[in-house]
Amino acid sequence: DEGSIERLTVDSAHDLHPTWSPDGERIAFISHRDGNWEIYVMDADGSNVKRLTENAVLDINPAWSPDGEKIAFVSDRDGDWEIYVMDTDGSNVKRLTERPSRDWEPAWSPDGKRVAFISEVEEHSDIYVMDADGSNQVNVTSYPTDDLFPAWSPDGKRIAFTSQREGNWEIFLMDVDGSNQVNVTDTPFDDQRPTWSPDGKRIAFFSYRDENFDVYVMNADGSNQERLTKAPTDDLFPAWSPSGKKIAFSSVIDGTPLRNISDEIYVMDTDGNNQVNITNNPTQDEFPAWSPDGEKIAFVSDRDGNKEVYVMDADGKNVRRLTSNPSFDSYPTWSPDGMRITFVSERDLNSEIYVMDTDGSNQVNITNNPSRDEFPAWSPDGKKIAFASDRDGNMEIYMMDADGSNQMKLSINSVLSFDPAWSPDGKRIAFTSYDNLNGEIYVMDTDGSNQVNITNNPARDEFPAWSPDGKKIAFASDRDGNMEVYMMDADGGNVRRLTENPGEDRSPAWCCQAQPVQEFSLLAATVIVVIIIGVFFIFLVRRRRDNQ
Structure with a gap:
């Protein structure tokens, strides 16, 4: 019993x-x-x-x-x-x-x-x-x-x-x-x-x-x-x-x-x-995004039935729902001045990029295209937004002004490119590409030139995130079996594994200080920013036993 x-x-x-x-x-x-x-x-x-x-x-x-x-x-x-x-x-x-x-x-x-x-x-x-x-x-x-x-x-x-x-x-x-x-x-x-x-x-x-x-x-x-x-x-x-x-x-x-x-x-x-x-929450919380001042975290949760964008204080308090509609809203990103949040919504029966004030008001569709537009990323000066779109047949990296005007294609690949991330100085964009049929992290200039593969690994490498000082890039990879969070120099050197657990760890998000990554989203898990240190030694023990 x-x-x-x-x-x-x-x-x-x-x-x-x-x-x-x-x-x-x-x-x-x-x-x-x-x-x-x-x-x-x-x-x-x-x-x-x-x-x-x-x-x-x-x-x-x-x-x-x-x-x-x-x-x-x-x-x-x-x-x-x-x-x-x-x-x-x-x-x-x-x-x-x-x-x-x-x-x-x-x-x-x-x-x-x-x-x-x-x-x-x-x-x-x-x-x-x-x-x-x-x-x-x-x-x-x-x-x-x-x-x-x-x-x-x-x-x-x-x-x-x-x-x-x-x-x-x-x-x-x-x-x-x-x-x-x-x-x-x-x-x-x-x-x-x-x-x-x-x-x-x-x-x-x-x-x-x-x-x-x-x-x-x-x-x-x-x-x-x-x-x-x-x-x-x-x-x-x-x-x-x-x-x-x-x-x-x-x-x-x-x-x-x-x-x-x-x-x-x-x-x-x-x-x-x-x-x-004596502890309990069955929902999915994912896609954490820090506000520029480090005081807030926007995230996506299905705690009210479908996936919506929420915001909370950085200590987890004062959780507030920003979007409310029967479709999925996801992938929130803050403007550099902390006044606006872009997100992806399927409310128009396809994925579009929206922008709203940080209290959830003034939600506006800024892509207005019958194709899929996803993965918005603000330039450091807040004047541009990079994003991914399949409007020309396959998913590529595009750029537009913050109001949705002047949309232009940056990458030219034969398969799939997505998840753009601006360098802190605004001069380069890192992104994920499947041009070699496996995920790789590329870096290019903001006009689309000088595209360079910086991971060059047969495994799947995705979700690049620049450190605040621009010297490091955190990313997710399955090169050691399952998706874990890694960190490398901005040129692809000195790759180091940061997480090690049997779950899927991805979507790293740096906070406002240039410190090692210590927050990441356990996608499709019940937590938003977590490192499973509490069971680290259990996994360490198992690994040593298995390697004997």
């Missing part, structure tokens, strides 16, 4: 890594609902959600101190992943580690005097223990393979952890000084993320035994391993309630196909019954 499911958070973004406060009254978690990964806290019933961290970097891995007064967490705000601590209201942030390697996954000792954590050393990860003020950092595993996810026993005498030392991921136990290391799961499957029950008698973990991750429990010595969740999708990150009567976990248990995945937080009884979803 899998029981009923109760949801605690209700948001269209990914909510991950639930962690109970010691008194059982609150749950800390990480969410991308405000544009990047931040740490939040809520009451145990899902109410009174409060954001604790607020900056443009990653803040993840929250861990409550035993007295409930502090939360340790991981942040890259100083350039590298380090361990920090703060009060539970988000104040008094203090950095604990300062090492050239990544430090993450803090775990408090039961007496609150020490913190275990993971540090990457010489291309593998070891478990360290330090005093709560960051002093006396000691490597307690010192093994040439990865040791991850330390969890203190309630009596403070042992640490459970995950290790790959026997070829696959297993749960090990050791004394806090690193002695007496023992494999307690001992299966041919991947077993990860041990968490102790409050009485120290059982350990919850998740395991990849039936073609997906499920939550299991076992006795502390590894006996009586029992599967609690049986959904066809991944159930991850179990966390015991202080009473020992409940387990919170992250899941995509709603059973939506991969294209529509949204991680949610659930709570269940320790026997697996009464599973309750």
Whole structure:
């Protein structure tokens, strides 16, 4: 019996890594609902959600101190992943580690005097223990393979952890000084993320035994391993309630196909019954477009039945619908002065480019052509709009004045060209072309001359997006199997993969500062701007296992 499911958070973004406060009254978690990964806290019933961290970097891995007064967490705000601590209201942030390697996954000792954590050393990860003020950092595993996810026993005498030392991921136990290391799961499957029950008698973990991750429990010595969740999708990150009567976990248990995945937080009884979803939003949000000042994001959503253009504050608040008609409206783009938004609409039975004020008023068709006109892109000075059209038989790049006049063809290809993107200096246009029967990123001058293929790869490369300083271009590619977001120099050099997950990642959108891409649309997914950092280490683990 899998029981009923109760949801605690209700948001269209990914909510991950639930962690109970010691008194059982609150749950800390990480969410991308405000544009990047931040740490939040809520009451145990899902109410009174409060954001604790607020900056443009990653803040993840929250861990409550035993007295409930502090939360340790991981942040890259100083350039590298380090361990920090703060009060539970988000104040008094203090950095604990300062090492050239990544430090993450803090775990408090039961007496609150020490913190275990993971540090990457010489291309593998070891478990360290330090005093709560960051002093006396000691490597307690010192093994040439990865040791991850330390969890203190309630009596403070042992640490459970995950290790790959026997070829696959297993749960090990050791004394806090690193002695007496023992494999307690001992299966041919991947077993990860041990968490102790409050009485120290059982350990919850998740395991990849039936073609997906499920939550299991076992006795502390590894006996009586029992599967609690049986959904066809991944159930991850179990966390015991202080009473020992409940387990919170992250899941995509709603059973939506991969294209529509949204991680949610659930709570269940320790026997697996009464599973309750505490976060929920089933809609599609896509095509994010930042306003020039970085204060707003326009996007497309089907939350009201069909796809319309919406706008919200950059923190995800004040969502407002701008278009309203029975046809599809999509692909919003802001004018450089932030006063107007172009978008594509099928309200005239074919795709046309419209422009409107940012409050949704004064919607005007500026292409007025019986063919398909799509992918509008403003020039940096706001005087021109590049777009794609099939008015001459195949899809090509065109340019027009901002009022729709003086429409002229720029590209001349035999198959398909679309998705133009202006360089910040207004001198070049990047676009996607299928002239070689696979998607490539081209760059040309704004009069259509000097067209150059800058990706030149047999895979599909699409959706170019210039960095604000014009030195980089982000794009989507399936060169490594599925669509992921990549970045390259503006001349096509130094290609680097930015995302790695089993979903389709595309349509990168830079914000207003010349920083690495950290927002992109997971097309046809339930979120708008998201990086799936919360499950990064799961995918990393799987990849290493598969490559053995």
